[in-house]
Amino acid sequence: MPDLNQAGLTITPGTWLYRLPWIGLGIGLAGMAGSAVLAQGHLQEFLHAWLVAFLFFLSIALGGLFFVLVLFATKAGWGVSIRRLAENAMATLPIFALLFLPIAWGAGQLFSWWEGPGEDALLALKEPYLNAGFFLARAAAYFIVWSAIALWFASRSARQDDSGQHSITRRLQAASGPCLILYAFTVTFASIDWIMALDPHWYSTMFGVYFFSGCLVGIFAFLVLVMGILQEAGYVGQVIHKGHYHNLGMLLYAFMVFWAYIAFSQYFLIWYANIPEETIWYLHRMHGTWSNLSLILAVGHFGVPFFFLMSRVIKEKPRLLMAGAAWMLLMHLADIYWLVMPNVYAHGPHFGILDVAALAAVGGVFMGAFGWALRRRALIPVKDPRLPESLQLDHA
Template identity: 35%
Template sequence: MISDTKNTQGNKVGMIALIAGIVGIVIALFGFKQGWDAGEVRPIMSWLIALGFWLSIVVGMLFLVQIWYVFHARWPTIIRRQCEHCMAALPYLLLLFLPLLAIPIFHENAGLLWKWMDGNNAMPGQITVAGDPLYDWKSPYLNIEFFAARAVGIFLVFIGIAALLRKWSFDTDTTGNVANTHRARRLSALGLFLCAIGATLASIDWFKSLEYHWFSTMYGVWFFAACMRAALASIIILCVILAAKGYLKGILKQAHRYDIGCMMLAFTVFWAYISFSQYFLIYSANIPEEVFWYNIREKNYNGDLNSWWWVSMGLIFGHFLTPFLLLLWYKTKVVMWRTVVVAVWILAFHLLDLYWNIIPGKVVTMDTTEGYLVRQFSITVYDVAALIGIGGICIFAMCRSMKKAEPIPVRDPNILTSLNYTE
């Protein structure tokens, strides 16, 4: 059971992913450079979206594994190992985050992406960031030094916890030491707190502070919900591929897929609950410094519906209602191809959700009476390149990890329960 079952096809997939990743990253960085030179932020946002997309998947898996440990869940033991392989991508994601961190340090306009970083940047209403009382109030939190420290801290928490969980889990394969499971469980109890804080700060810093005027206390929870949906959708796709072509053949049972499907349904509802609550509270209070964030995602300054209105409707009906209704059916959760279709659907709309959160912003211009334009929805070549590029590196990291360890945790104390799991 040791070496012959280890992943051998992974070599080829890993190499293809690495090549695609490098090509994608070169193209995306070319766009990044163009944007850097021209002071145009859209190609840089492509990088942020792609990074957010892949990071949300891996962070969601980190949450999942810890939740499973804390609740002593036995059934997902074989799936947990696949999550552990995916978590190998975290150090690469830190590396890929550095170009964004280079903007405040090296660019002449430190606030090219996050505009509060440069006091000279103009805001609507003929003021600058430096002359903005709201920025003044928020500056103890929103300053470049603290921002950089937080970014490094967030990644260190994710990478550190993932590395420890991986080390202990892989160690059990050879030594069969049950103490590893207890250690992992204790770490997860603390790690869930740290990761929750990390994911909240990450979403506030990287996505929410793009429009630093805005207030929302739900934003961190929104990101957590989005991470969980992305992770569950990805893990079911990965497991089905591994069961069809790889080492999970005959190991992944209908019961495992059914339970992941149930969690997909639960987090679809959770995402909708959080996203709607955020909207509902802001709608009810109707305060200008909050509602503008939804206004620009619906209308241009002159009141005409803009492209984001269609995206918003797409999120309501495509990211919530359709997967919700489909996942209610028992068949969707047990018929393999139906589950995969819904999972791909959720991932696509998760990406659209990130677009919706990141791209719209008030572009300052003196031509219009209101002094701003809304940046409209678009999909560029650099978006695709960055997605393929960063994704390729993540998949490469996963395949590399698959070569190192057993396909399933063969000596885990809960492995039998997981292998014999039935509905």
């Protein structure tokens, strides 16, 4: 095991990063207070804004869960020294069960099928799936599965920090495969329940993959930013190298292209078949100024980063890669907004202080939970048997 200077591997008390839980909580509470005031008379708009913020930060946490599972499933050595940061992102998942409460409480304002199918023949056929009781039971199941996997993996990994037992790594590797299957089902159905069901006549068999691709864009962009901020604050300098930025940059690039591939495939098939109950969803997004946002997504979520993040030179310069990652996070937020908001604003995007308040509320809580996880344990899995492999990661 290489001789590591422990000073750069735990958050120093007294610094702003150490106070992150309180800073996050403060922003979150301020956002909640603002939301509570602004939601007066705009309950439906508020609930949609909350859903956007909830999905945006949830997608980062879910991306973290997937990344950790995949690192174990593939027995990857290179990613060990950045795995703890992804573990901290996924460890926030239980908090999202609380952040879901406004959605459960106000679901009647979000989902037209909530009170029952009424005269709608299609909704009557979908009623065995789209009904309030089953919806809430499913949501509970998702949170139980995600929280159980995330907390189990995070706690075992933390236990290895003390004992250094190799059996822990083997155990997590064995469990990661079945957990990925559970992950695939829960994330697919969660995206159907929380996004696709906003427009209950519409369906796309590709939708789960679409949301999943956004989750991965979210986590890789988030990890690049967190790594960069930690290094600039003087942490993990000797354990995270150019090679880690390059690899994360490549993964960010790959899943940005994957997102575009899935997004275009979904659009293409619906455009070609030209069936009204399918095309209506895109018609909403081409109506009024929504068409501008659709274009911005095509260019900003794919066209510009396709060229900007292509070169290795950019991916190996932390500042430039961080700029690309920040841009991708912004575009990912725009993507979620584009998925949810046409449901309430028919004529075009209407980004306002209500959206900011909801983002501050959910984002503050997420940041607080992440900061708490960050300072509780070392910033890398200090006794992982594959750590030396990751420390030597260096691309020529």
